[in-house]
Amino acid sequence: xxxxxxxxxxxxxxxxxxFDWITRxxxxxxxxxxxxxSELSGGDILFLISCSEIVNADERSxxxxxxxxxxxxxxxxxxxxxxxxxxxxxxxxxxxxxxEAEDKVDSGRxxxxxxxxxxxxxxxxxxxxCLFEAEIELIDFAIDAFENIVPAEQTTSLEPTYYxxxxxxxxxxxxxxxxxxxxxxxxxxxxxxxxxxxxxxxINYKITLEKIND
Numbered sequence: 001x002x003x004x005x006x007x008x009x010x011x012x013x014x015x016x017x018x019f020d021w022i023t024r025x026x027x028x029x030x031x032x033x034x035x036x037x038s039e040l041s042g043g044d045i046l047f048l049i050s051c052s053e054i055v056n057a058d059e060r061s062x063x064x065x066x067x068x069x070x071x072x073x074x075x076x077x078x079x080x081x082x083x084x085x086x087x088x089x090x091x092x093x094x095x096x097x098x099x100e101a102e103d104k105v106d107s108g109r110x111x112x113x114x115x116x117x118x119x120x121x122x123x124x125x126x127x128x129x130c131l132f133e134a135e136i137e138l139i140d141f142a143i144d145a146f147e148n149i150v151p152a153e154q155t156t157s158l159e160p161t162y163y164x165x166x167x168x169x170x171x172x173x174x175x176x177x178x179x180x181x182x183x184x185x186x187x188x189x190x191x192x193x194x195x196x197x198x199x200x201x202x203i204n205y206k207i208t209l210e211k212i213n214d
Contacts, residue, residue: 001143002043004063005033008052011193013125017132018049021139029143045142049135057103066101067111067142069135070164074099074113075154078106078161083118083131084188093117093130098138100151107160109151112141123187124208138151166194172205173198 003025005018015033024033034040037053042062048055049069060066072082073095083094095115096170100108116134118127142149170191173182175198184208189196196207 001029001146003029003031003143004039004040004043004046005031006035006037006040006046006051006053006055007033007049008033008035009050012050013128013190014050014132014135017136021136023143025143030059045146046101046174047139053075055101060101065146068099068101068106068108069138070097070099070106071095071131072097072106074106074110074159075160077163080165081161083127084166085163087118087127087188088184090184091118092120094134096131096134096138099154107154109153111145111149111151112138114138121211123211124190127188129131143145168194175200 005022007015007018018033022033025031030043032039032041037055037059038177040059040062042048044064046055046060046063046066047069055066070078070082071084071094072078074097077086087095093115095113097113098111099106100111102108114137116130116136119128122130171185171194173186173196179186186207187197189207191206191208196209197204199205200209
């Protein structure tokens with residue numbers, strides 16, 4: 001099977017999981033991981049993972065199917081960084097949807113959903129581990145079920161909701177509020193790419209959050 005991954009950011013932490021999957025599967029499948037849609041060579045399955053480019057219908061037609069991994073219980077939570085917004089709002093579990101890519105964002109037919117817990121004490125890298133392991137599970141499912149899957153249309157009885165794109169300002173913490181009240185906002189921030197920060201005395205300070213042993 002010819003499998004392509006389009007992941008725009010080579011610094012994204014999901015890359016390690018993709019590299020590991022490719023290493024395990026490279027003898028069974030012809031696999032490519034590219035950063036720009038212009039580099040795609042066509043094939044059976046295209047996975048769009050943390051992809052910042054719009055891949056239109058003509059471009060997707062080079063594949064038998066193009067799939068997206070989206071961390072919300074669709075049609076709720078379409079849009080950007082859904083698991084981050086949900087955890088900030090207090091969620092302790094996330095639904096990950098495997099769906100077909102369409103021109104209208106996150107509107108495609110559903111192949112499968114899985115639900116995974118996120119402990120309230122989990123920090124960014126631990127949250128990522130929960131998410132990326134679930135993504136790999138659904139990638140394996142897509143490969144195994146490829147010839148026999150019967151995708152389901154998204155329910156029309158529920159009104160879709162949408163999350164906005166996260167901006168650096170969304171990582172801002174209020175120094176006058178308690179840590180406890182802002183803990184979810186702090187713990188979801190990527191300390192390397194999008195660190196939590198606060199401003200005091202005219203200076204911005206980066207927040208690094210780590211667990212320590214007693």
